[in-house]
Amino acid sequence: MANTHVNVIVVGAGAGGGVVAKELAVQGLSVVLFERGGWPDYDKHINDELISQRTQVLGSAFGPDHLKNPRVNVRADGTREVVTPISGNYSNNAACVGSGTVSYGAMAWRYMPEDFRMKSTYGPVEGSTLDDWPISYEDLEPMYEKAEWELGVSGDDSQNPFAPPRNLPQPMPPFENNREGKVIAAACRRLGLHPFPIPMLRNSVPYNGRPACIRNRTCVGFACPVDAKNGTQNTVIPTAVETGNCEVRVHCQVAEIISEPSGRVKGVRYFDGDGKGLEQTADLIVVSASATETARLLLNSRTDRFPNGLGNNNDWVGRNLQGHAYTGAFGLFAYEITDFAGPGATMGFCDYNHHNEGIIGGGLLCNEFNALPYLYSGIRPPGAAKWGKEHKAFQMKNIKRTSGLHGPIQEMPNFQSRVTVDPKVRDHWGIPVVALSGGRHPMDHEHCKWLSAKAEDVLKEAGAEVTWQSVGGKGPTGDQHQAGTARMGNDPETSVTNRFGQVHGIDNLFVADASVFVTVAGFNPALTILAMGYWVSDYINKTWKGNGFKS
């Protein structure tokens, strides 16, 4: 039996798609929310580091299945290797309802106003497609507020002198510092920096009918055993389902968007959990499958009007793939500075996010999430033993004496860092897979060196006996903060969507995830992806009437 036609198809039940499904369903539109994975199942991955989202050596607890979902990594020398979520260089985002918002560390950053006008603030950068966004912080401010209140954020921006203006405070009080956070924050203050509690999409007090955080050790990379971490899977998606207007269709892999001869889109072709090929039609389609998979779906959907993929007549789909080069420093203390209360990261500061001499952008610094034992076995100062008696003794002595201070650097987008679809390799369903190529702009590594030196200064001030830098910023980008592959802009020649995420030239096709980001800032992007979901939905709700748009 054919599927019933609906108003809206949303592809991908992560941060962006979950919000869109809810916002449209509560307005009375019928929605099918496609998700290639299933509902997250805590029992399958409790407390197991080796399948956690940070350390996927034995598979990914939240998907995708490494046997069914290969990708291709194109190395700098042009050779191609097939990669999987467990082999590395894959740029994995969780494949389940909620996606990364199930297992994330849940930092809830608003981008700063400068992050939306990088080119105006800093001027053009050679070799980079750095640009302003077609929307401003002021445009997104009400959307940030909705995300903070509907999902639930703990924090107190009044303690951050660099925080952008806001109408309402965050709905829950901030978390207290852990032992490490107290020591590092005090050192920051002595250095004239401005530390404050990290805003978190995590309950410091009971909220929305779910309990407060219990400081579980295995937090980042894991689902929360008491459901105190707020993702789309336990907030907006259940709300969407409760309206009766939204069906979450899990274990369904969307292969292609199908179009009418006019160029408008009319539905998707997909495979259900049994591998059966099916079609679903709708009045409009919102793609929110992550910067890699959104680009892949657009590129795999070819028509006479868009022979290189939907929205890709100017070769911008898949371009400008960005992420976050993480950089910082480690310090060894004479005492147990880490108490392993989850999630570990409690304090951060934004002194290095903008307006630092000679630096374009910059990045925040935070004390690190708990480094679990296997991950920690790879954290050593330069020259330390990588195995043997000395390596083991280091582990036993120092796992609780190590503090890490790290942050995401604002990357300079470039045209060669990109997602294409591989000409040969297919996935389990026969769909051409993502091929990742290109790498970071050389400036990223320079910025990382600068920020790592700043982090090391703080750790020294805090009393670390030994410090060393871990400097990022080289090689391919993407990864869990992937963004930029369907850039929004006012000029159809140099962007994929307009300022509302509507694909240029196809009025009933939208993108609502980090793909539309022009730049990805020096902050974790989750709250901004959620805000983007509200922004795109707001436009659809205001302009969509019947089966067309009000002009």
Place this chain on the structure above:
Amino acid sequence: MVLDRRTFLKTGVAGFGSLMLMPSCLKQASPYRFFTLEEAKCIISMCEQIIPADEHGGGATEAGVINYIDRQLVAVFTYDQMIYQQGISALQQSCLDLHGKRFEVLDSGIQMEVLEKLENSELPEVHWEGFDQAGFFRRVVSHTMQGFYGSPRHGGNRNYMSYQMMGLDFPLVVGRNHYAHLS
């Protein structure tokens, strides 16, 4: 009664039925899923050098790291099977060549020297043609760390012994971050 081989086989068949029928049954069966007994001895010795028993507590052998690697080689790491087989074989050839003994029977200090050479791709090239010595070693190191520091549900880290050594509560009790003693 002195049995010649033929008589022994007949008696065996009579006594133990089909258990003794196949000639391969005369060779000691491997209790492992992937490794032969000989291969396992080599890997056990390698892992114990990578994470030795010391004053903190047991090493890779006691933690059952071999079980972890053996299990994953037929589950997730199937793509590493050839690398292990060829790597072990080349390592043994190198040891026989340099020291006249198999790796697992060398003195601990000599084992360490051999692994340092392996780590730096300095074992005789003749045994390692077209094979990445250092890459093989790095892989065994990673797998050993996973087996020793990862969750016991995958075959290693017996009774969370590495967690005990690090002073980390185990297993984690939801809501308490406290010990739940295993015994």
